[in-house]
Amino acid sequence: MAVFKRKAPLGDRLAALGEAADIARPYLPQDELARLERVATAGAERRSLSAEHTVVGFFGATGSGKTSLFNAVVGEDLGKAAARRPTTSSPLAAIWQPEGSEQLLDWLGVEDRRPRQGEFAPGAGPLILLDLPDFDSVELSNREIATRLAGQVDILVWVSDPEKYADSVIHDEFIRPHAAHSAVTLAVLNKSDLLRGADIDVVARSFEQLLVRDGLRGVQVIPTSTLTGAGVDDLRAAITKVARAHTAQSARIEADIRAVTGEYVGLGRAGGVDKQAKREMDAALSQAAGADRIAETTAAAYRKRLHERTGWLLTSWVTKFRPDPLKRLGLREAPDEIGVHRTSMPELDAPSKAVANRGVRGYAAAAAEGLPHAWAAAVEDRAEEISRAVPAELDRAVARTKLPAEPSRGWSALTVLQWLALLAALVGVLWYLAAAFVPGALAPIFGGDLVPEVEGWPVPTLLIMAGLLTGLLVGLTTTVFGGVIGAGVKRRTRAAIQREVAAASESAVVDPLAQIRGDYDRFADHVAIAAG
Numbered sequence: 055m056a057v058f059k060r061k062a063p064l065g066d067r068l069a070a071l072g073e074a075a076d077i078a079r080p081y082l083p084q085d086e087l088a089r090l091e092r093v094a095t096a097g098a099e100r101r102s103l104s105a106e107h108t109v110v111g112f113f114g115a116t117g118s119g120k121t122s123l124f125n126a127v128v129g130e131d132l133g134k135a136a137a138r139r140p141t142t143s144s145p146l147a148a149i150w151q152p153e154g155s156e157q158l159l160d161w162l163g164v165e166d167r168r169p170r171q172g173e174f175a176p177g178a179g180p181l182i183l184l185d186l187p188d189f190d191s192v193e194l195s196n197r198e199i200a201t202r203l204a205g206q207v208d209i210l211v212w213v214s215d216p217e218k219y220a221d222s223v224i225h226d227e228f229i230r231p232h233a234a235h236s237a238v239t240l241a242v243l244n245k246s247d248l249l250r251g252a253d254i255d256v257v258a259r260s261f262e263q264l265l266v267r268d269g270l271r272g273v274q275v276i277p278t279s280t281l282t283g284a285g286v287d288d289l290r291a292a293i294t295k296v297a298r299a300h301t302a303q304s305a306r307i308e309a310d311i312r313a314v315t316g317e318y319v320g321l322g323r324a325g326g327v328d329k330q331a332k333r334e335m336d337a338a339l340s341q342a343a344g345a346d347r348i349a350e351t352t353a354a355a356y357r358k359r360l361h362e363r364t365g366w367l368l369t370s371w372v373t374k375f376r377p378d379p380l381k382r383l384g385l386r387e388a389p390d391e392i393g394v395h396r397t398s399m400p401e402l403d404a405p406s407k408a409v410a411n412r413g414v415r416g417y418a419a420a421a422a423e424g425l426p427h428a429w430a431a432a433v434e435d436r437a438e439e440i441s442r443a444v445p446a447e448l449d450r451a452v453a454r455t456k457l458p459a460e461p462s463r464g465w466s467a468l469t470v471l472q473w474l475a476l477l478a479a480l481v482g483v484l485w486y487l488a489a490a491f492v493p494g495a496l497a498p499i500f501g502g503d504l505v506p507e508v509e510g511w512p513v514p515t516l517l518i519m520a521g522l523l524t525g526l527l528v529g530l531t532t533t534v535f536g537g538v539i540g541a542g543v544k545r546r547t548r549a550a551i552q553r554e555v556a557a558a559s560e561s562a563v564v565d566p567l568a569q570i571r572g573d574y575d576r577f578a579d580h581v582a583i584a585a586g
């Protein structure tokens with residue numbers, strides 16, 4: 055079963071367009087934003103004003119005969135047509151069935167209002183016909199009035215003549231921006247009396263071709279002459295036909311929406327960023343943070359401490375005089391719980407900074423993927439800013455990492471054993487010394503045999519040997535263990551730093567860039583609603 059998506063009501067579409075503009079404010083160039091806002095505002099305003107009246111405006115180059123044509127359609131010389139240019143400098147309105155049109159005319163900014171008797175044409179409904187200043191005027195205010203009203207009227211009538219109909223400036227600057235408005239556009243080739251009969255059609259077709267090139271499809275060119283009156287009835291009939299449908303007002307607004315949303319529609323949402331990109335960035339950032347060196351140093355600190363505690367006491371005391379590798383690196387091993395402290399490590403060196411920058415930039419490229427230019431540029435700018443803060447973020451991430459340099463308490467049993475072993479050896483030595491120099495002191499304990507033997511071995515010798523051997527063996531064993539466990543410490547430290555770095559990059563890089571992507575997606579959603 056086919057699913058038909060219904061268009062939202064026009065009011066909702068305009069509201070969605072306004073919201074899209076709000077979302078896009080930090081991203082889109084000023085003029086593009088202004089276009090969106092203008093359509094959203096003008097559409098909503100027009101809808102709040104008289105829906106009965108159809109507003110028709112005559113637009114064209116100076117001297118094309120807008121005023122003469124206006125007078126001809128009205129049937130009375132209301133406006134001043136003249137050979138001196140430009141002539142019309144403020145809008146003039148002929149109003150059929152004027153009741154309820156005041157606010158609409160206020161909004162249009164038309165002061166000169168001429169109410170007419172009766173209907174414009176049977177079935178056309180209330181109608182306002184506007185004679186306007188030239189839109190290619192040397193007078194800036196004329197241009198402004200014509201341009202503003204081109205954005206406000208319901209039906210646009212382009213009035214040209216055999217001399218100017220192909221003028222590229224007129225097409226490029228004035229007609230093409232209204233390419234979406236075919237349904238509410240009429241075109242007039244005035245001064246047709248200047249052409250020979252057979253040429254009128256040729257020039258009219260040529261004008262039509264140019265309009266098609268502008269993007270206006272199905273717009274018929276009506277040849278007129280205010281001198282002979284030819285074609286004036288055709289023009290009146292064409293206006294009546296559009297007005298009679300009573301859809302010009304909303305068709306115009308829809309055309310405006312199409313015109314400003316056209317370039318965004320169909321681009322689709324950006325969605326999430328490729329997961330691999332984050333992994334690659336984190337690998338680069340961990341490298342830049344010195345994860346390997348810190349892991350190696352933590353393992354070295356672990357080995358040193360284990361040796362201090364469980365190593366052979368005759369040699370291990372020497373290690374105590376060597377500085378702790380972690381302290382030498384400027385690292386505190388207790389994690390910074392609040393997450394604001396810095397380590398005392400020196401700032402990242404230039405190569406590390408370059409690695410970190412490359413990591414962030416690589417991620418930013420992935421985060422910009424699928425975004426239109428303005429948003430992609432915003433991602434790039436933000437990434438640039440983030441890059442500057444990254445060295446400090448990495449340092450804080452390292453400060454937050456718990457470094458497992460401390461051997462577990464279980465090892466202290468071996469510390470006791472080492473001391474006992476040393477004590478045994480010491481007792482053996484003292485025994486011999488006492489036997490040699492103060493035998494009287496031993497006599498009360500051992501009687502005649504001051505140095506008893508076991509299996510032919512003197513006991514003090516056994517004590518000395520056992521003490522020394524035990525110490526040496528325990529020392530050797532824990533050195534081997536220290537090496538194995540140290541490798542684990544290194545692995546765990548590296549993983550812990552990677553975890554902290556990944557968390558830091560999530561909040562410092564991923565989140566802010568995701569916000570831009572999210573903004574774009576919301577923009578795309580609203581544009582899609584507006585476009586219908």
Ligand SMILES: Nc1nc2c(ncn2[C@@H]2O[C@H](COP(=O)(O)OP(=O)(O)OP(=O)(O)O)[C@@H](O)[C@H]2O)c(=O)[nH]1
Binds near residue numbers: 119142186281
């Ligand atoms: N031959 C000929 N001349 C015309 C025709 N319509 C207007 N004119 C003349 O063209 C000149 C300009 O006419 P306007 O009606 O003032 O032209 P406009 O477009 O209102 O000019 P602006 O108000 O300056 O923008 C006048 O001298 C008119 O007499 C026509 O159909 N044929």
Ligand SMILES: [Mg+2]
Binds near residue numbers: 121135141186
């Ligand atoms: Mg005029």
